[in-house]
Amino acid sequence: DAKTTQPPSMDCAEGRAANLPCNHSTISGNEYVYWYRQIHSQGPQYIIHGLKNNETNEMASLIITEDRKSSTLILPHATLRDTAVYYCIVRVYNQGGKLIFGQGTELSVKP
Amino acid sequence: GAVVSQHPSWVICKSGTSVKIECRSLDFQATTMFWYRQFPKQSLMLMATSNEGSKATYEQGVEKDKFLINHASLTLSTLTVTSAHPEDSSFYICSARVGGTGQLNTEAFFGQGTRLTVV
Numbered sequence: 423d424a425k426t427t428q429p430p431s432m433d434c435a436e437g438r439a440a441n442l443p444c445n446h447s448t449i450s451g452n453e454y455v456y457w458y459r460q461i462h463s464q465g466p467q468y469i470i471h472g473l474k475n476n477e478t479n480e481m482a483s484l485i486i487t488e489d490r491k492s493s494t495l496i497l498p499h500a501t502l503r504d505t506a507v508y509y510c511i512v513r514v515y516n517q518g519g520k521l522i523f524g525q526g527t528e529l530s531v532k533p
Numbered sequence: 534g535a536v537v538s539q540h541p542s543w544v545i546c547k548s549g550t551s552v553k554i555e556c557r558s559l560d561f562q563a564t565t566m567f568w569y570r571q572f573p574k575q576s577l578m579l580m581a582t583s584n585e586g587s588k589a590t591y592e593q594g595v596e597k598d599k600f601l602i603n604h605a606s607l608t609l610s611t612l613t614v615t616s617a618h619p620e621d622s623s624f625y626i627c628s629a630r631v632g633g634t635g636q637l638n639t640e641a642f643f644g645q646g647t648r649l650t651v652v
Contacts, residue, residue, distance in 0.1 A: 456640070465537075465626050465643035466577070509576070519630060520567055521641055523577040 426510045431528045434504075440497040442527050444510030447491040454513045455486060456521065457495045459506040466509065466523075469495065500531045535561045537629045539644030546617055546651055553613045554647045556627030562607035563629035567641065568600075571624040583610045617651040624648055 427445040434440040446455060454473050458466040470477055470484045472493075477484045483496040497504055509526040513519055536559040546552050556566055564585050569577040581591045581602050589602035601613040610629075614621055630641040 458643075460577075463624070463646070463648075465539075465646045466628075468640045468642060471640060519565070519639075519641075520579060520582055521628070522579060523569075525576050 426512055426524050428508075428510055428524060428527045430525065431530070433530050433532055434497075434500045436502060436531055436533050437499055440500040440504065440529060440531070442495040442497075442508050442510075442529065443492065444494070445492045446510070446512050449490050449512050451490075455484070455490075455493050456511045456513055457482070457484065457508065458511065458521075458523075459504075459508045460526075461506045469508075471513075500529075502531050502533065505529060505531045535559075535629070535631055535642045537563075537627065537642045537644040539625075539627055539647050541647060542645060543648040544650070546649070548618055548651055549616055551613055551615045552617055552649060553611055554625055554627075554649075556610045556612070556629070556644055558608045558629040558642075561629075561631055563610075563631070564607065565630050566604060566610040567628040567630075568602060568610075568612050569626045569628065571626060571646075577626060580612075614649065617649070619651045622649055622651045 454471050456471040457469040460466045470482050472484045486493045507526040507528050511521050538557045540555045566583040568580045571577045579592050580595045581589045583589045583602045583604040585604045585607050591597045604610040624646050626646045627644045628641045631639045
């Protein structure tokens with residue numbers, strides 16, 4: 423299974439862009455990168471996913487490098503409610519597409 | 534996004550009793566559901582993959598006789614913690630994936646979790 427590496431914690435000022443990096447150097451060509459976040463004592467919330475092209479939705483943008491060995495999740499205008507643990511996950515291609523969670527990045531958005 | 538509902542949100546039970554947790558996909562059919570456990574200050578740990586109409590696939594180290602999983606319909610999977618002990622106290626979370634087994638680029642949605650406390 424492809425593993426991901428994320429910084430354990432990051433701070434961001436409210437209103438500024440939050441850029442969360444993720445390394446996944448062993449990713450296979452057909453494996454997708456998924457991002458979820460978990461606010462304390464809740465179930466994870468889906469944010470975005472991609473294969474090799476950059477993706478954008480109403481929540482965030484996902485930038486994947488050309489060699490696909492790393493990616494960055496961008497929250498364009500962070501708010502206090504974006505404080506959460508963010509998980510970058512490479513989806514397992516077989517076995518029903520299960521999601522294996524790493525330790526994630528604890529993002530603190532400060533006023 | 535699609536909605537996954539867990540019930541109950543929290544439960545307290547006595548040691549030695551069994552507890553059943555339900556996971557429902559409310560507005561879509563889920564061929565595959567997943568069960569996770571999360572201890573305080575830790576990440577989610579996958580326990581098992583639940584497939585509708587067949588036996589669940591358990592991750593290494595997870596006791597299948599203790600954590601019984603049933604996925605009898607396309608919208609419901611249940612996890613039963615049998616003979617619960619205080620060390621089973623944890624946050625249990627289910628997830629359901631949109632789409633069939635051949636569509637692996639679809640997102641999975643999570644329930645709100647169930648806080649189990651065994652006393």
